[in-house]
Amino acid sequence: MVTADNRDEILAALGYGDLKVTGRLVDASNATLFGEISVGDKLFNCIYKPVTGERPLWDFPDGTLANREYAAYLVSEAMQLNCVPPTLLREGPFGFGMVQLWIDIDEEEDLSELFRKDLIGLRNLALFDIVINNTDRKIGHLLPTSDGHIYGCDHGVTFHSEDKLRTVLWQWEQSPLLDTELNTLKLLKTELEGKTGDEIQELITADEFAALKVRISHLLNKKVFPSPSPDWPAVPWPPF
Ligand SMILES: Nc1ncnc2c1ncn2[C@@H]1O[C@H](COP(=O)(O)OP(=O)(O)O)[C@@H](O)[C@H]1O
Ligand SMILES: [Mg+2]
Numbered sequence: 001m002v003t004a005d006n007r008d009e010i011l012a013a014l015g016y017g018d019l020k021v022t023g024r025l026v027d028a029s030n031a032t033l034f035g036e037i038s039v040g041d042k043l044f045n046c047i048y049k050p051v052t053g054e055r056p057l058w059d060f061p062d063g064t065l066a067n068r069e070y071a072a073y074l075v076s077e078a079m080q081l082n083c084v085p086p087t088l089l090r091e092g093p094f095g096f097g098m099v100q101l102w103i104d105i106d107e108e109e110d111l112s113e114l115f116r117k118d119l120i121g122l123r124n125l126a127l128f129d130i131v132i133n134n135t136d137r138k139i140g141h142l143l144p145t146s147d148g149h150i151y152g153c154d155h156g157v158t159f160h161s162e163d164k165l166r167t168v169l170w171q172w173e174q175s176p177l178l179d180t181e182l183n184t185l186k187l188l189k190t191e192l193e194g195k196t197g198d199e200i201q202e203l204i205t206a207d208e209f210a211a212l213k214v215r216i217s218h219l220l221n222k223k224v225f226p227s228p229s230p231d232w233p234a235v236p237w238p239p240f
Contacts, residue, residue, distance in 0.1 A: 001147050002086055002101065010086045013039045014046060014099050019092045021048060030055050030065070031094070045102035050094035057157065065156030066098035067203040072132050072155035074200055078191035079184045081124045085151050100153065106146040115139045115168050121150030126169040127181055130226060131188065131215055132158040137167035139240045159204045161211040163229060166236050172225040182220065189216050
């Protein structure tokens with residue numbers, strides 16, 4: 001589990017450790033590589049997505065997915081949700097890209113059952129996805145650990161300025177936001193006025209940054225989880 005105590009050590013290792021590619025995830029749509037990062041005698045497994053391996057998409061500008069993955073991590077941190085594994089941008093054997101700590105998931109967990117449950121870890125991810133406008137929250141992007149925490153991965157197609165929320169997590173549709181969730185959103189709003197906001201503005205366009213702030217204000221005003229849009233396929237296909 002990543003905690004406030006070990007997070008900086010992990011981030012330092014991801015950023016400055018020696019990165020070796022050891023495999024490729026065959027079912028991945030982009031060049032999603034499996035890697036090892038070593039620092040002294042410590043070894044961390046990671047995901048490495050070089051920008052050069054990004055498949056062009058019709059609705060997102062080329063070469064921007066790694067930046068979006070990192071911006072999503074910054075939002076998760078600013079909301080203090082810890083729902084994205086430590087992520088950063090760096091050079092690697094195939095050039096600049098994003099690197100993310102590999103999370104060993106609880107193999108006992110049946111993801112096809114898990115995703116429908118009313119768990120706070122999933123609910124946090126659902127709120128996070130609304131904020132980042134995630135257009136690809138598939139069941140296979142849920143990473144439950146044996147200590148009960150749930151991380152999410154694959155945040156490349158996020159932060160579009162148009163509403164593109166597409167997710168398997170609709171179980172809180174029209175549920176009132178909890179006070180803790182409203183506080184989380186207020187915290188994020190404040191963070192976006194400061195250093196985190198400056199960092200995110202380097203990663204996404206001005207329109208996308210403005211839309212991010214609008215989505216947060218909208219949630220704070222409405223105080224409920226939204227319903228699926230009738231104008232847009234609201235569940236990813238395939239859902240896994
Ligand atoms: N940080 C991570 N820890 C553990 N598993 C991961 C991590 N990132 C990705 N995965 C696994 O690898 C699969 C492919 O990665 P993903 O980010 O979805 O790649 P793509 O962008 O090509 O779809 C995911 O569905 C998930 O099972
Ligand atoms: Mg994926």
